[in-house]
Amino acid sequence: MAAGMKGSKMRRRKVHEGEEKEEVEKKETNDNKQTTEDDTKIHETRIMKKLFGFDFQDIQEKGIVKLMNEPRDPSLLGLMRVVFGILMVLDTFFERGFFVADYRWGDVYECRFPLFDFLQPLPVDWMYVLYLFMLLGGIGMLLGLFYKVSVFMFVTVYWYIFLLDKTSWNNHSYLFGLLSFQMLLFDANHYFSLDGLLKPQIRNSHVPLWNYALLRFQIFLVYFIAGLKKLDMDWMAGYSMEYLSAHWVFKPFRIFLTIKQTSFYIVHLGGLTYDLFVGYLLFFDKTRPLGFVLSFMFHGMNSFMFSIGMFPFAMMATLFVFCYADSPRKLLRKLPTKARFLLPKLDPPQPSNHCIYDNHESETFKDTNTEDDKYNKAAGQKPKKARPRHIILTIVVLIYAVIQMFLPYSHFLTKGFNNWTNGLYGYSWDMMVHSWNTQHIKITYVDGETGDMGFLNPGVWTTSKRWASHGDMLKQYSSCIAQHLIDYNISDPQLYFDVWYSMNQRFQQRIWDPKVDIVKADWSPFKSVPFLLPLLVELSPWRTKLDEIEHSLDRDTDVVFVADFPGLFLENFVSEDLQNTSVQVLQGQIVVNIESNNTNTTLSEGEKMQLPAGEYHTIHTVSDNPSCYMYLYVNTTEIEFAKKVVEYKNRTSASLESEIGGEETMSASTDPELEAKIKHRLAQMEEAEKRHNKTTLENIHDSLSKKYQQIHRSLFRTGEALRNLIFGPQPMRAGVTLG
Numbered sequence: 001m002a003a004g005m006k007g008s009k010m011r012r013r014k015v016h017e018g019e020e021k022e023e024v025e026k027k028e029t030n031d032n033k034q035t036t037e038d039d040t041k042i043h044e045t046r047i048m049k050k051l052f053g054f055d056f057q058d059i060q061e062k063g064i065v066k067l068m069n070e071p072r073d074p075s076l077l078g079l080m081r082v083v084f085g086i087l088m089v090l091d092t093f094f095e096r097g098f099f100v101a102d103y104r105w106g107d108v109y110e111c112r113f114p115l116f117d118f119l120q121p122l123p124v125d126w127m128y129v130l131y132l133f134m135l136l137g138g139i140g141m142l143l144g145l146f147y148k149v150s151v152f153m154f155v156t157v158y159w160y161i162f163l164l165d166k167t168s169w170n171n172h173s174y175l176f177g178l179l180s181f182q183m184l185l186f187d188a189n190h191y192f193s194l195d196g197l198l199k200p201q202i203r204n205s206h207v208p209l210w211n212y213a214l215l216r217f218q219i220f221l222v223y224f225i226a227g228l229k230k231l232d233m234d235w236m237a238g239y240s241m242e243y244l245s246a247h248w249v250f251k252p253f254r255i256f257l258t259i260k261q262t263s264f265y266i267v268h269l270g271g272l273t274y275d276l277f278v279g280y281l282l283f284f285d286k287t288r289p290l291g292f293v294l295s296f297m298f299h300g301m302n303s304f305m306f307s308i309g310m311f312p313f314a315m316m317a318t319l320f321v322f323c324y325a326d327s328p329r330k331l332l333r334k335l336p337t338k339a340r341f342l343l344p345k346l347d348p349p350q351p352s353n354h355c356i357y358d359n360h361e362s363e364t365f366k367d368t369n370t371e372d373d374k375y376n377k378a379a380g381q382k383p384k385k386a387r388p389r390h391i392i393l394t395i396v397v398l399i400y401a402v403i404q405m406f407l408p409y410s411h412f413l414t415k416g417f418n419n420w421t422n423g424l425y426g427y428s429w430d431m432m433v434h435s436w437n438t439q440h441i442k443i444t445y446v447d448g449e450t451g452d453m454g455f456l457n458p459g460v461w462t463t464s465k466r467w468a469s470h471g472d473m474l475k476q477y478s479s480c481i482a483q484h485l486i487d488y489n490i491s492d493p494q495l496y497f498d499v500w501y502s503m504n505q506r507f508q509q510r511i512w513d514p515k516v517d518i519v520k521a522d523w524s525p526f527k528s529v530p531f532l533l534p535l536l537v538e539l540s541p542w543r544t545k546l547d548e549i550e551h552s553l554d555r556d557t558d559v560v561f562v563a564d565f566p567g568l569f570l571e572n573f574v575s576e577d578l579q580n581t582s583v584q585v586l587q588g589q590i591v592v593n594i595e596s597n598n599t600n601t602t603l604s605e606g607e608k609m610q611l612p613a614g615e616y617h618t619i620h621t622v623s624d625n626p627s628c629y630m631y632l633y634v635n636t637t638e639i640e641f642a643k644k645v646v647e648y649k650n651r652t653s654a655s656l657e658s659e660i661g662g663e664e665t666m667s668a669s670t671d672p673e674l675e676a677k678i679k680h681r682l683a684q685m686e687e688a689e690k691r692h693n694k695t696t697l698e699n700i701h702d703s704l705s706k707k708y709q710q711i712h713r714s715l716f717r718t719g720e721a722l723r724n725l726i727f728g729p730q731p732m733r734a735g736v737t738l739g
Helices: 002-052 056-068 077-094 098-105 124-143 145-164 170-187 194-198 209-229 235-236 257-281 288-305 311-322 327-333 363-368 373-377 390-410 472-488 542-554 636-653 672-693 696-726
Strands: 435-448 453-456 494-503 557-564 567-572 580-587 590-594 599-602 607-612 614-621 627-634
Touching: 056 124, 056 209, 056 390, 077 098, 077 124, 077 170, 077 209, 077 311, 077 327, 098 363, 124 145, 145 170, 145 494, 170 209, 209 257, 209 311, 209 614, 235 257, 235 614, 257 288, 257 311, 288 311, 288 494, 288 696, 311 627, 435 472, 435 567, 453 494, 472 494, 542 557, 580 590, 590 607, 599 607, 636 672
Parallel strands: none
Antiparallel strands: 435 453, 435 494, 557 627, 567 614, 580 607, 580 627, 590 599, 590 614
16 A cells, blocks of 8 residues: 555656656747747848848837938948039030020020920020039039039029920939939038038038938839839830830840840840849849849940930949948058049048937947047047937938829829820839830911911921920910911911821821810810820730731831721821822721812722822721721832932942943933932932941040030030120121131
C-alpha cells in the first residue's frame, strides 16, 4: 500500500513537472514569437528609413512639420540650381522665342490665344525688355546671385509669356514653369553661389528636407502619370505613335524586329513600361544605375526625334536629384586638391534657421553630416522647435503636392477645354498619347445683314493651326476674326468652321459642327463644348482594314479615308494635277454631286466612281449610319515632272545635251519655265543630299552657328528696343538690314 501511494505521488510529480515544462515551452514559444515580430518590425523600420529617410515612428514622434524641415546637405540642390539655370538661360533664347520676339508679338492684327482674355502682349519693344528681365533672372538663378529676386524675375515673366499663348503649350514648358516656381521656394543658393560669398550665414548651410522631397515628388509624378495616361487603349494597341519606329534611332531594334514590331514592343509597350516604373528604379539604391541607363537612352533618343528644346537635357539633369543629398560633396572629396581651385570648400554644412534640429544627431540625417567638431560646436544655434516659417512652408508644399496629383485628372471640372480626349494641355502629362492629322479646314463667313458669303484662309490672322482642335481657342479665333471682318464692312459676321481630323490612325472626320455659328455659340470652361461632334469610336476596328488597303496600293497612289455623319456633306475640289482620282464607299451610302453639270450619283458599299479633275464635287451622306469612303488619287503631274527631272539629270551628268533631239526626248531648254523648275528641284535634291552626308562634326558646327546667330539676334534686337524706348523710334536707313 505504501508502495502504491509512493507510486501515485511520483506519477503526480511527473504530471506536474510535465505541465510546468509545457508552460515553460509555451512561454518560450510566445517570447520567441514576440521577439520575431519585434525583429520583423525593426527590420521593416530600418528598410523604410533606409529607403525614405524616415519611418512611421519618426512621423509619430516628430510630426510632419519637423520631419519635412529636417536638415539636409545643400550640395546636390546647389548643383541642380546651376544646371537648371543654364538650361533656362538657353530655353529663354530658343523655345521661349527671344530671338523671334518681334515676329511673335509684333503684329498687332494677329489673333491671340491667352488663357485669360485680359492678358495681352505689350508693345514689341517692351516685350524685348521682359525677355531681358527673364534672361537676367535665369543668369541670377544660375550664379546664385540675388537669388530670390532673380528667380522671381524669371518666374514672373516665364508664366506671363506661357499664359499669353496657349498654342505653344506643352508638357515640358509647363514643367519648366513648375520647377522655376519651386526654385523660388528652395534654399538653392546655400551652396556654390555668389550669395554665399556675400552672406556668410547662408554659405554651405543646411536646407530643409522638403526641398529635395518636393523636387523628387515632381519628377516622379511626371513619369508615373505619363505612364498611367499611356494605359489608353489606342496606345496599348500601338496606334498613337505608329510611324515613329521608322526613325533612324530605332535602327538597332530593327535588326531583329520589323518596323511594326518595333512600334508595338519598343515604342508603345516599352514607353509605357518605362514611364510607369522608372520612378521606382530611380528611387532605390540598387536599381538606380539601371534607371540612369534607361533614362539617358530614352531622353537621348527623344532629343533626336522631337524638337522639344531643353526638355530631354532637363530630364537627364533631374535624374541626379534621386541621389543622396551629399553626393556632390563626396565626389569633390575624391578630386585632387589642385582640381578644386574654383570649387566649393569641403567643410561640413553649417546650421540653418530654415531647418529644425533634434537635440542629438539624428540617424535620419546622419549621412549629411560628418564627425567634424564644427557641427557639435554649433549645436546651440540650431532651431529645435517649429517656427511660423516652417509651418507655412510645410502647408504650402502639401497643398502643392495635392494640387499636382489632382490636376491631371481635373478635366471633369474644366470640360470646356476638352475635345475628343480629356486634358489636352500640359498639366495632363499625356505625352504623345495621341497623334493628330489635319486634312481639311474651311472657314465660311456670312454677312448677317446682306447674306453675302465668302471663304477665309485658315491662317489669315494667325500663324498657328492648333486652334483648330481646341474648342476654347476656336471660340477665341472666331471672336477675333469677327472683329476684323467688321473692319472690312462685314456686318454682324457669322463664322462656320469645317475642320477634319484623324486621331490615332482613324478615319478623317469632322470635329466641330459645321452648321453652328461659332461667333454666337456658347462656351464655358466648366461645360462640355456644345458644338463638338463625337469621335466615331465605333469605327475604330476599321483601322486594321485601312492599314491593309494602304499597304496594298502602289507607290504612286495615295489614299484618304473619310467618315461623315448622316445628313452632312463634304464639298471638295480635285486639283488638275490629280488626273486619276476616284471615290469608293466602304460603308453606308452617299450621293456624289458634280457641280459643273449638276449630276447626282448614288453609291453604296463597294461601289466607286471617277471624279473629274479641276472641278468641285459634293458628297452627301444619305444613310442612317455614318458613311465611310476613301479617295484614291494619283498625282500624274508630279509623276511626269519627276521623270523629266531624272531625264534632265541623266543628260547633264553624261554631257549629252548636244546630242539630245527628237520629240521623244524633248530638251527642257525648249521650255525655260520648265527648265527653271527642274533646276530648282535638282538644287533642292542636292541640298538634301549634302545635309544627309554631313559628318557629325559638321552638323554640330552648323547647329552651334545657328544658335549663335539666334542669340546674337536676340541681344541685337533688345539693344534696339532699349534705344527706341529711351530715345524714341529710329528711322531705318535705306539699304540696311537689321538682325
